[in-house]
Amino acid sequence: MEGLIEQPEAETAEATTAMDDIMQKMAEHKGCGTSGGSGKASCGSGAGETDLPPEIWEKVKNHPCYSEEAHHHYARMHVAVAPACNIQCNYCNRKYDCANESRPGVVSERLTPEQATKKVLAVASTIPQMTVLGIAGPGDALANPAKTFKTFEMIMETAPDIKLCLSTNGLALPDYVDEIAKYNVDHVTITINMVDPEVGAKIYPWIFWEHKRVTGVEASRILSERQLKGLEMLSERGILCKVNSVMIPGINDEHLVEVNKAVKSRGAFLHNIMPLISAPEHGTVFGLNGQRGPSAQELKALQDACEGEMNMMRHCRQCRADAVGLLGEDRSAEFTTEKIMEMDVQYDLSSRQAYQAKVEEERQATVSAKKEELESLAGEFTDIKILVAVATKGGGRINEHFGHAKEFQVYELSTEGAKFVGHRRVDLYCQGGYGEEDALETVIRAIQDCTAVFVSKIGGCPKNDLIKAGIDPVDQYALEFIEKSAIAYFKDYLAKVKSGEIEHSERADATIRQGAYIAA
Numbered sequence: 364m365e366g367l368i369e370q371p372e373a374e375t376a377e378a379t380t381a382m383d384d385i386m387q388k389m390a391e392h393k394g395c396g397t398s399g400g401s402g403k404a405s406c407g408s409g410a411g412e413t414d415l416p417p418e419i420w421e422k423v424k425n426h427p428c429y430s431e432e433a434h435h436h437y438a439r440m441h442v443a444v445a446p447a448c449n450i451q452c453n454y455c456n457r458k459y460d461c462a463n464e465s466r467p468g469v470v471s472e473r474l475t476p477e478q479a480t481k482k483v484l485a486v487a488s489t490i491p492q493m494t495v496l497g498i499a500g501p502g503d504a505l506a507n508p509a510k511t512f513k514t515f516e517m518i519m520e521t522a523p524d525i526k527l528c529l530s531t532n533g534l535a536l537p538d539y540v541d542e543i544a545k546y547n548v549d550h551v552t553i554t555i556n557m558v559d560p561e562v563g564a565k566i567y568p569w570i571f572w573e574h575k576r577v578t579g580v581e582a583s584r585i586l587s588e589r590q591l592k593g594l595e596m597l598s599e600r601g602i603l604c605k606v607n608s609v610m611i612p613g614i615n616d617e618h619l620v621e622v623n624k625a626v627k628s629r630g631a632f633l634h635n636i637m638p639l640i641s642a643p644e645h646g647t648v649f650g651l652n653g654q655r656g657p658s659a660q661e662l663k664a665l666q667d668a669c670e671g672e673m674n675m676m677r678h679c680r681q682c683r684a685d686a687v688g689l690l691g692e693d694r695s696a697e698f699t700t701e702k703i704m705e706m707d708v709q710y711d712l713s714s715r716q717a718y719q720a721k722v723e724e725e726r727q728a729t730v731s732a733k734k735e736e737l738e739s740l741a742g743e744f745t746d747i748k749i750l751v752a753v754a755t756k757g758g759g760r761i762n763e764h765f766g767h768a769k770e771f772q773v774y775e776l777s778t779e780g781a782k783f784v785g786h787r788r789v790d791l792y793c794q795g796g797y798g799e800e801d802a803l804e805t806v807i808r809a810i811q812d813c814t815a816v817f818v819s820k821i822g823g824c825p826k827n828d829l830i831k832a833g834i835d836p837v838d839q840y841a842l843e844f845i846e847k848s849a850i851a852y853f854k855d856y857l858a859k860v861k862s863g864e865i866e867h868s869e870r871a872d873a874t875i876r877q878g879a880y881i882a883a
């Protein structure tokens with residue numbers, strides 16, 4: 364590993380100006396750095412073309428993780444070329460492998476850079492809307508620099524239209540910023556769970572630093588210093604940074620508001636606060652000692668509290684290190700090494716571009732439909748907000764059967780429009796066409812704070828049970844655009860409240876009012 368790269372003063376001054384420039388432009392654009400509230404697009408996750416400086420929009424417009432709008436249309440993939448790690452987190456156990464589980468660090472096969480490149484070309488040819496390649500483990504991209512950068516080099520040469528990303532805990536980051544820039548990696552994710560080493564000592568038992576293991580508060584002090592320095596260095600070069608933070612109730616949940624401020628001031632573009640996943644069978648320290656993850660409501664309250672400070676990502680699916688497909692779907696099983704080696708891969712840039720042009724048309728149609736519907740809400744003034752759950756297979760449409768949904772996307776509706784606020788993963792309710800009581804209960808629990816659930820189709824029995832649970836099952840918008848339909852539903856809802864036909868119920872905004880993190 365190379366030592367720290369000291370920059371000449373003149374270069375530092377120039378780079379600092381570049382970061383200031385970007386932050387200034389972001390602030391000048393409408394919707395940026397404001398409350399990020401409700402339906403108005405704010406930068407980052409909910410941002411649209413008119414909300415961002417053109418050079419930033421160019422970087423995020425078809426990146427499914429950096430643009431909430433894009434995630435309905437574009438796919439990503441991870442290649443598992445980075446097995447080693449240079450730190451230990453109490454929530455991570457990379458030895459655990461389960462093909463049926465989708466969560467970070469889980470992977471079925473580890474790849475060489477050559478295998479990874481063949482896989483990327485195979486996926487890019489089969490899924491032309493795949494625009495982004497990320498290296499996110501199963502260990503740390505920068506604890507395996509040779510494999511990581513070799514993979515990027517090969518992809519840059521063979522598939523130059525694919526955007527490159529990496530995820531790191533940040534310990535080695537300052538040493539590799541130049542190399543990251545050299546391979547045109549213009550999106551980097553750093554996991555920052557604390558800026559206070561005392562908090563860090565409860566999350567990180569050790570780091571491997573300068574050829575030895577460092578433990579306790581000192582380990583977290585070094586880690587935090589390196590993370591923040593790396594973030595600043597990337598921001599100075601205009602490389603977009605997303606910060607991941609794992610929300611661990613009782614350990615760093617309240618502290619993450621401070622982390623949010625610290626990363627915003629150092630130029631982070633997007634903050635992704637993700638829930639801790641911990642189950643005893645995963646064999647992690649937290650899983651084994653009973654540390655719980657946050658509820659969906661707790662997570663949303665913290666994200667809401669931080670949104671005034673900066674752009675929050677709310678559509679992260681906490682993907683496997685070998686995930687393939689749209690966020691929320693996992694097609695990795697179609698691209699095992701065995702299958703890929705048998706594939707005759709023809710990487711055809713022009714047919715990819717032609718397909719993506721069609722995707723772009725569909726996306727523009729979605730945006731226009733939403734805008735039109737939103738205009739019809741102009742002049743309505745009320746504080747009423749409701750949540751609705753949506754079953755979708757992608758494309759920004761309501762196109763999934765209630766019984767087939769593995770997750771529901773949740774939108775918050777207000778007079779400002781429809782805002783994506785998260786997703787709820789559920790067990791498959793319908794197995795082979797038959798509903799199962801327990802599974803339906805699970806679905807109802809997962810979306811119990813929603814006023815309605817939008818589906819393309821639903822059977823009579825679950826419909827009745829949803830109604831009994833106070834959730835309106837809506838299939839009248841089958842195959843329509845999500846946001847347009849949601850706004851239309853909200854308009855009807857308000858009209859019914861006004862006329863006295865229905866009463867705005869407590870459930871509708873229970874989530875929104877809950878939480879210890881609501882900003883003063």
Ligand SMILES: C[S@@+](CC[C@H](N)C(=O)[O-])C[C@H]1O[C@@H](n2cnc3c(N)ncnc32)[C@H](O)[C@@H]1O
Pocket residue numbers: 448454455467468499500501502503504530531532552553554607608609637638639640641681684
């Ligand atoms: C598997 S890591 C790989 C990249 C890198 N090593 C890192 O930690 O940033 C990808 C992301 O998953 C998160 N992660 C890992 N295990 C998790 C868990 N049990 N619950 C929630 N997030 C987790 C990490 O914090 C990180 O943000």
Ligand code: SF4
Pocket residue numbers: 448449450451452455456457468500501502503532
């Ligand atoms: S840094 Fe990433 S890979 Fe390493 S232990 Fe933590 S979560 Fe796992």
Ligand code: SF4
Pocket residue numbers: 427428439497499678679680681682690
């Ligand atoms: S883990 Fe989150 S940020 Fe990473 S690819 Fe999946 S959705 Fe995107």
